[in-house]
Amino acid sequence: MHPLIRTARATGLFYLGLAITGALGFLILRPRLFAPGDADATLAHLVEHELLARVGIALELLIVLTQTLTAAWFYRLFRRVDATAAAGIAAFGLVNAIVILGSAAVLATALEVAVDPVGEGAATVQLLYLVSGNLWTVGALFFGCWLVPMGWCVLRSGWMPRPLGWVLVVGGVGYVLSAFVRYLAPGAGAVADILTVPATIGEFWIVGYLLIRGVRQQALPGVAREAAPAPVPSA
Numbered sequence: 001m002h003p004l005i006r007t008a009r010a011t012g013l014f015y016l017g018l019a020i021t022g023a024l025g026f027l028i029l030r031p032r033l034f035a036p037g038d039a040d041a042t043l044a045h046l047v048e049h050e051l052l053a054r055v056g057i058a059l060e061l062l063i064v065l066t067q068t069l070t071a072a073w074f075y076r077l078f079r080r081v082d083a084t085a086a087a088g089i090a091a092f093g094l095v096n097a098i099v100i101l102g103s104a105a106v107l108a109t110a111l112e113v114a115v116d117p118v119g120e121g122a123a124t125v126q127l128l129y130l131v132s133g134n135l136w137t138v139g140a141l142f143f144g145c146w147l148v149p150m151g152w153c154v155l156r157s158g159w160m161p162r163p164l165g166w167v168l169v170v171g172g173v174g175y176v177l178s179a180f181v182r183y184l185a186p187g188a189g190a191v192a193d194i195l196t197v198p199a200t201i202g203e204f205w206i207v208g209y210l211l212i213r214g215v216r217q218q219a220l221p222g223v224a225r226e227a228a229p230a231p232v233p234s235a
Contacts (some may be wrong), residue, residue, distance in 0.1 A: 002214075005215060011077050013211065014069040021066055025060055033129075046110065050111070067100065070218065088148075089149050098134070098232065099136075106131050137183075144172045144176035145197065167205065168202040171203070
């Protein structure tokens, strides 16, 4: 297997792990524990389902791990295409990992308070879950930012379909805007959700492409040549 394809498929595998852990932890497990507007119910869920809460914390840690590995491998994949853009993917991805790491710490604190209450247990647990949720919301800023240089690298390399690159760029911009919409227009949650749709499409597309094809076969013989910037004509 060509080293570039091996790197691409490893990147896709890490990205798939990020998607799976994110879906399990934030979209599926979290709603079973957190009851918006009902602090007593949230506290009761944590006490009754302590193991599930611990699994949720572990999933957030796995999100951090897979996000970090994905960011590092995207840099490895695209550094010869555009070193600045590849570094941007890595940097924005790592910042997002740090944000989720903070969320994991907050959830761990909420569980400790639920098991061994400090002060008003229910109110404290509810507050901590709200902080965790807002960390995810503000983290959308950097999760969107990392899609833009990713799309740029796809466009510049020619290793993947150009429409994929544009979907990633548009999706990244939409994700960034969604973070502002959720705070500036709290009643426009549906608009914020719509803004993230291109990003979701782009992510599934690039994960599938990386895992199945890696890069276009015609890119392999001349990777260095195709990735290099076009020479500037002399005056």
